[in-house]
Amino acid sequence: MRAYTADTDLASIRLIACDMDRTLLADDKSQPPHMAERIDALAAAGVPFCPASGRPGPTLREMFPEHAAQMAFIADNGGAITYRDELIYKSLLDPALYHELARTTIASGAGVPVLCAFDRAYVPTFGRAHHDALAVYYHDIIYVEDLAEVTVEANKFTVLVPTNDSKRWYDEVFAPAFGDALSVACAGIEWIDFMNVGVNKGAGLAHLAELLGIxxxxxxxxxxxxxxxxxxxxxxxxxxxxxxxxxxxxxxxFELPSNNDRGVAVLIDAILAAKGAHLG
Structure with missing residues (x-):
């Protein structure tokens, strides 16, 4: 596979969408040093930096406290898109579908069902045993006896797979059962995400690019x-x-250095150099 240096047209880039976990973030969940300065330099060069993640919007925004009000965010795998503090797109799941997802998750024993309602998450009470893992991504968690009793605006459903074999559960249970009705994706080894058909990070990037005229x-x-x-x-x-x-x-x-070797920062620096820009 070609190294990122083989892209000879980096100067043409006008918008960057970047995954968070295991991409921008190192294994210890830290961002590259001087990331805030890089976001500033990109903005000055006319290139918005957009985190694109399965994380919910509030958690994603908290990771960029200096710039959140000026940035774009593709949250919940494209289920919610904000730009400069304005929600420009949301996709709502049918409650009948997310109730069925909850039943299937519990019956299969795959893990913990999580209903994502933009700024909060609804989780069955047995999920408390995994609160620390859930709280990394969801700060406002409401534990309920039965998700069938919950009917709220929700833009994503996800399953925490404590055994870290999400691909097996995806292949054996969830893709066959829901692949026609929903967009289903493994979000790392411990999560399986469900959104409406056509909702994904790529569609989110297209929505944002259209808004910005890019x-x-x-x-x-x-x-x-x-x-x-x-x-x-x-x-x-x-x-x-x-x-x-x-x-x-x-x-x-193209391939970048690893997340621990700060590959995203390396790419940003190369884009800035191609545009004749630099860190402040």
Whole structure:
């Protein structure tokens, strides 16, 4: 696979969408040093930096406290998109579908069902045993006896798979049962995400690019795993970090150093250099 240095048209990039876990974030969940300065330098060069994640919007925004009000965010795998503090797109799940998802999750024993309602999550009481893992992504968690009793506006459903074999559960249970009715994606080894058909990070990137008047050929995407597939396929410049899931090499044109080697920062610096810009 070609290294990122083989992309000779980095100067044309006008928008960057970047996955968070195992892509921008190192294994210890830290961002690259001087990331705030890089976001500033990109903005000055006319290139918005957009985190694109399965994380909910509030948690995602908290990770960029200095810039959140000026940034774009593709949250919940494209189920909610904000730009400069304005919600510009949301996709709502049918309650009948998310109730069925909850029943299937519990009956299969796959893990903990989580109903994502933009700024909060609803979880069955047995999920309290995994509160620490859930709280990394969901700060406002409401534990309920029965998710069938919950009828709220929700834009994503997800399953926490404590055994860290989400791909097996995806293949054996959830893709066969829900693949026609919903967009289903593994978000790392411990999560399976469900959104409406057509909702994914790639569609989110297209919505944002249209709003900003940017041609998709001039967008860049960086990712590492299955829920990044559509985003990598859609972007004009597609990059994976070297620690990416092996299958993802079919969906990207170029490879960056790993998340722990700060591959996203390396790419940003190369884009800035190509544009004749630099960190402040």
């Amino acid at each position: 041609d998709m050929a001039d967008t860049a995407a960086v990712g590492d795993t299955y829920n990044d597939t559509e985003m990598l396929d859609a972007a004009g410049h597609s990059f994976i970090v070297s620690n990416a899931t092996p299958d993802m090499r079919e969906h990207a044109a």
